[in-house]
Amino acid sequence: KNEVEQSPQNLTAQEGEFITINCSYSVGISALHWLQQHPGGGIVSLFMLSSGKKKHGRLIATINIQEKHSSLHITASHPRDSAVYICAPRAGAQKLVFGQGTRLTINP
Amino acid sequence: EPEVTQTPSHQVTQMGQEVILRCVPISNHLYFYWYRQILGQKVEFLVSFYNNEISEKSEIFDDQFSVERPDGSNFTLKIRSTKLEDSAMYFCASSRDSTDLVTQYFGPGTRLLVL
Numbered sequence: 001k002n003e004v005e006q007s008p009q010n011l012t013a014q015e016g017e018f019i020t021i022n023c024s025y026s027v028g029i030s031a032l033h034w035l036q037q038h039p040g041g042g043i044v045s046l047f048m049l050s051s052g053k054k055k056h057g058r059l060i061a062t063i064n065i066q067e068k069h070s071s072l073h074i075t076a077s078h079p080r081d082s083a084v085y086i087c088a089p090r091a092g093a094q095k096l097v098f099g100q101g102t103r104l105t106i107n108p
Numbered sequence: 109e110p111e112v113t114q115t116p117s118h119q120v121t122q123m124g125q126e127v128i129l130r131c132v133p134i135s136n137h138l139y140f141y142w143y144r145q146i147l148g149q150k151v152e153f154l155v156s157f158y159n160n161e162i163s164e165k166s167e168i169f170d171d172q173f174s175v176e177r178p179d180g181s182n183f184t185l186k187i188r189s190t191k192l193e194d195s196a197m198y199f200c201a202s203s204r205d206s207t208d209l210v211t212q213y214f215g216p217g218t219r220l221l222v223l
Binding site for chain 2: 044098099
């Protein structure tokens with residue numbers, strides 16, 4: 001069983017739709033990253049959170065440590081949001097354990 | 109905005125050759141990391157480095173791999189004798205410290221192809 005499971009693996013939506021990507025993990029963690037990987041391969045950190053909810057622009061991330069579950073939401077999605085979104089719980093002193101990613105495509 | 113840089117962006121090498129991948133972390137950061145992503149697979153942690161020594165490493169990081177901070181700015185990953193399965197994108201990252209909510213900043217990656 002994977003330590004980090006993301007769903008869905010692929011998601012296609014129309015511009016303007018509300019997007020939710022889910023992450024369940026089995027590793028014991030102190031915090032969790034949400035990352036965005038662009039088609040060229042570059043990785044950008046979106047959020048690091050250990051409890052509750054964080055918001056940055058149209059992005060919202062929530063985490064429930066007891067249930068070992070986190071979600072990433074995108075409001076008013078736009079084609080430029082098309083990317084792979086990766087959940088990465090922190091499972092060691094500094095070690096991140098990566099999910100397989102959710103490939104998001106937003107059509108105009 | 110400060111960023112992590114990596115060189116080269118692409119490297120092609122023959123199996124058995126040594127390669128050195130270079131990274132310049134953000135200047136006031138103290139923790140450095142290497143990750144790799146084999147094509148089509150998820151990103152994997154290789155090693156973390158602090159205070160001139162390895163602080164954590166994965167089972168992937170065997171004796172073929174080594175890391176070094178040869179001067180005040182560079183952080184390198186050396187693969188001594190490359191294998192075909194070392195072909196991957198290698199990402200360097202750095203962070204200010206290792207506390208829970210500190211972000212890791214990733215470089216653009218070096219795409220390594222071993223022939």
